[in-house]
Amino acid sequence: MNLDLYSFESFPAETTLEFEADNIDFESEGLFLKDLLTVKVGIQQIGDEYFCHAYLTVPVEEECCRCLTLFDDELNSDFNFSIKIGKGESVLSSESDNSDVIMLGAGEHVADLSDVIREALVLALPSKPLCDEDCRGLCPNCGVNLNEEYCKCKDVEIDDRWEDLKNLS
Structure with a gap:
């Protein structure tokens, strides 16, 4: 789940990324990812930092918390993150502990979005999935x-x- 910053001619830029649900390292009891996970990303650049706003959508099959039947649904999530390019070979910073900041070394241009996408999926999970409000x-x-x-x-x-x-x- 990579975003190549060199694939854009200028900024601001927008792109749509699609990933197979099977390739995503994500598990949740009673929830199964189906088809493609789609992430639309808008990117702004200021110096060596890229500010991204993303919208994630993925069709899922969930288990109703009341009747335990499986039903089709869709998870959606808006989230923000930034990509910061460091000055040296390896980037060690207090910001690298921030899950909303992806740190790259000097000369690197491909950001791995796996962690921010996984976090957005977790935050999009309903606490009590229902097949119907009147279940x-x-x-x-x-x-x-x-x-x-x-x-x-x-x-x-x-x-x-x-x-x-x-x-x-």
């Missing part, structure tokens, strides 16, 4: 998907320790 989930007794059929459970067993709570009203 009814699973029956806690028999486990049937309540979106697909009605539950045939009649009596819900209540733990004897909670019986006294009925008398509180």
Whole structure:
């Protein structure tokens, strides 16, 4: 997942990068990347620093947190990062610890975007993915998907320790 700065004749510049989902080192339980991950990048140059604004989109298959069925969705994320070219061969700086800054050595022109893309994917993940806002989930007794059929459970067993709570009203 590289961005070659020499591929642009002048700045500001824009480009669209596409990566196979299989080539991305990203794992999340209940989420599967599909097809191509697309990143649109706008680049501004000031001296030896390139300021980038990117928009990421990737089709995914997610697992609903209520009914556990898989459904198709799309992750989208806006993010910013910068690429800084150092003066020497190896670049050691306090800024290199900043995940939003990609440090390159003098004479280097290809930036690896893997880390910033992976971070953008993580930030785009929904905390509770739902197949539908009205998802009814699973029956806690028999486990049937309540979106697909009605539950045939009649009596819900209540733990004897909670019986006294009925008398509180």
